[in-house]
Amino acid sequence: MYPEKTKSGLIVSEFEKVIDGKHTSLYILQNKNGAELLISNYGARIVSLIVPDKGGNWIDVVTGHNNIEEYLKSEEPYFGAVCGRTANRIAKGKFTLDGKEYTLAINNGPNSLHGGLKGFNSVVWGATQTDQKTLVLHYLSKDGEEGFPGNLHVTVTYTLTDNNEVVIKYEAKTDKTTILNLTNHAYFNLSGAGDPSVADHLLTIHAEEYLPTDETAIPYGKAEKVKGTPMDFTKNQSIGSRISEDFQQLIWARGYDHTYILDKKEGQNALAVKCYSPKTGIEMDIYTDQPGVQLYTGNWMTGNFVGKNGRKYPSQSAVCFETQHFPDSIHNSDYPSIILKPEDKFESITTFAFSVKK
Numbered sequence: 001m002y003p004e005k006t007k008s009g010l011i012v013s014e015f016e017k018v019i020d021g022k023h024t025s026l027y028i029l030q031n032k033n034g035a036e037l038l039i040s041n042y043g044a045r046i047v048s049l050i051v052p053d054k055g056g057n058w059i060d061v062v063t064g065h066n067n068i069e070e071y072l073k074s075e076e077p078y079f080g081a082v083c084g085r086t087a088n089r090i091a092k093g094k095f096t097l098d099g100k101e102y103t104l105a106i107n108n109g110p111n112s113l114h115g116g117l118k119g120f121n122s123v124v125w126g127a128t129q130t131d132q133k134t135l136v137l138h139y140l141s142k143d144g145e146e147g148f149p150g151n152l153h154v155t156v157t158y159t160l161t162d163n164n165e166v167v168i169k170y171e172a173k174t175d176k177t178t179i180l181n182l183t184n185h186a187y188f189n190l191s192g193a194g195d196p197s198v199a200d201h202l203l204t205i206h207a208e209e210y211l212p213t214d215e216t217a218i219p220y221g222k223a224e225k226v227k228g229t230p231m232d233f234t235k236n237q238s239i240g241s242r243i244s245e246d247f248q249q250l251i252w253a254r255g256y257d258h259t260y261i262l263d264k265k266e267g268q269n270a271l272a273v274k275c276y277s278p279k280t281g282i283e284m285d286i287y288t289d290q291p292g293v294q295l296y297t298g299n300w301m302t303g304n305f306v307g308k309n310g311r312k313y314p315s316q317s318a319v320c321f322e323t324q325h326f327p328d329s330i331h332n333s334d335y336p337s338i339i340l341k342p343e344d345k346f347e348s349i350t351t352f353a354f355s356v357k358k
Contacts, residue, residue, distance in 0.1 A: 007036045008048040008060050009309055014067035015040055015047075022124035024068055027135050029160040034058070035354075037160045041127040042071060043081035044120065044137045044156050046186045048193075048308065051164055051354045054281030061282065061354075063187040063194075063318045064308055076301065076313075078185040081121035082156055083114040085141060085148050086338065087183040088259075088294060088327035091218045095330040097149065097339070098177055104147040109216045114185075116146035120154070121185070133160045143176060150176030150342075164354040172346040180340045181325045182348065183290075187298060187318035190277035190284060194311025198297065198319045199240025204274040205233040205295065207260035211326060215252045218328050223261050231258065236274075239297060239319060254299035255316055259292045259326050266291060266336060269349060273321050281356045286321055288350040291336045294322035323350040 004012055006028060015026035019042065026047065029037040036058075038048040049062045064079050065071050071079070093104040093112035104112040114121065125137040134157065141152040152174045159167040170182045189195050210231050211219035226232040230242035230250060243255050250256070264270040272293050273286040286293070296319070303314035329335040340346050 006038060006048070007034075007050050007058060008038060010038060010048060010066065017068045019072075019124050024124055025127065027127060027129055029133050029135060029158065031133055031160050031162045031164065033162065033164060035160060035164050037158065037166060039135055039158055040068070040071070041125045041137060042068060043122060044125045044139070045071075045082070046080035046158075046166075046184065049166065049186075051282060052356060054356050054358045059192045059280055059282060060308065061188055061190050061193065061284075063189060063313050066308055070305075075305065076187070078114060078121050080184070080186045082182060083185050083322070084120040084154065084180065084182045085115050085146070085152060086112075086179055086181040087114055087185075087322060087324050088181060089113050089217055091328050091331055095179065097179065097330075102147055102149065111216055111218060118146060120182075125156070133162075134158070148178055150174040150178035152178060152180070154182070156182075166352040168350050170346065170348045172340065173342075174340050175342055177339065177341050179330050179338045180346055181329065181338045182346075183294070183322040183324040184350070185320055185322055187313075187320055188275070188284065189318045190275060190282040191279040193308060193318070194313065195279070196314055196317050197240065198316060199238060199243070200278055201239045201319065202236050202276040202278065203233050203239050204236050205260050205293065206263045206270070206272055207293070208234060208263055209261040211259045211261065212249055213252070213258065213327075217253065217257060219259065219326065219332070221332055221334070226260075231256075233260075240316075243297065243316070255297040256295045257297070257299060259294050261292055261326075262288070262290075272323065275319070275321070276357065281358055283355050283357050285353040285355070286323065286350065287353065288323035289348055290323040290325065290350065292324060292326050294320065294324060294327075296320040296322065
């Protein structure tokens with residue numbers, strides 16, 4: 001049995017509800033060090049992540065809500081969630097596959113975002129906790145759901161290791177050729193969720209190229225070098241050091257909201273990101289086998305609502321590292337393919353590793 005109150009201060013029973021005939025719950029993962037990962041099967045989302053800081057204090061490094069009702073009406077519907085079938089954007093909500101055109105919901109300017117009106121972030125997943133450190137979530141996205149072809153079986157496994165790592169394993173199979181791009185959309189603040197800014201976080205991204213976009217956040221197509229621009233995080237830089245520069249990409253996005261093309265071989269699982277808070281000494285290293293990572297600095301957060309523990313989340317008070325394939329890949333044959341065929345199985349792993357630098 002779970003304790004009613006978690007280390008994060010959240011109450012388990014306040015995450016219980018019946019949605020679309022399915023029960024939602026809050027699942028508690030703990031390791032031998034005392035770290036705690038809370039996951040809701042509504043959206044397969046990370047609700048809280050408690051790790052130690054340089055003083056030995058327990059810090060919640062993920063923004064989120066206090067209960068299921070707040071998630072249902074949130075102005076930040078992707079907080080901590082798995083996004084799909086296709087994370088990120090598809091231009092004009094249309095794509096052609098095997099000679100047939102498919103139409104998706106337009107829910108982000110002129111484009112389709114994160115799977116449509118009711119993406120994977122807004123459904124109840126089946127959940128099985130196999131041990132104290134592991135939760136397996138499953139969802140069947142039926143043929144035609146949100147306009148996508150094929151019955152798609154998706155499994156997401158969260159593991160909290162004794163090395164203070166959050167490992168996310170994605171698996172998917174389809175019975176009809178479809179498109180797929182999965183990611184987790186956790187909003188991190190390594191100074192603690194509710195700290196007013198991530199501007200002081202030091203960031204390294206192992207990427208010499210990024211995808212510039214138009215004003216609707218659709219990539220032009222070709223990658224550009226980050227060198228000589230405020231997009232360059234190849235060497236340690238604070239997130240806020242250049243975020244307000246007079247640079248068109250930053251102006252359109254109100255900050256960073258761009259895909260970085262990782263410096264590694266396709267399919268290789270390698271270190272992609274290092275992020276560090278000088279306030280807490282918490283460092284997060286991200287390893288992934290995905291070809292890109294979307295850096296998003298919470299530019300559209302408003303601070304209008306109260307999140308966990310009475311804290312508000314103003315603009316740029318969190319940062320997302322969405323490991324994934326590239327936006328609008330279905331319209332760019334030069335990008336790594338997001339097409340999944342019935343004879344293939346999609347498998348991917350991303351690891352968020354936490355440590356302390358004193």
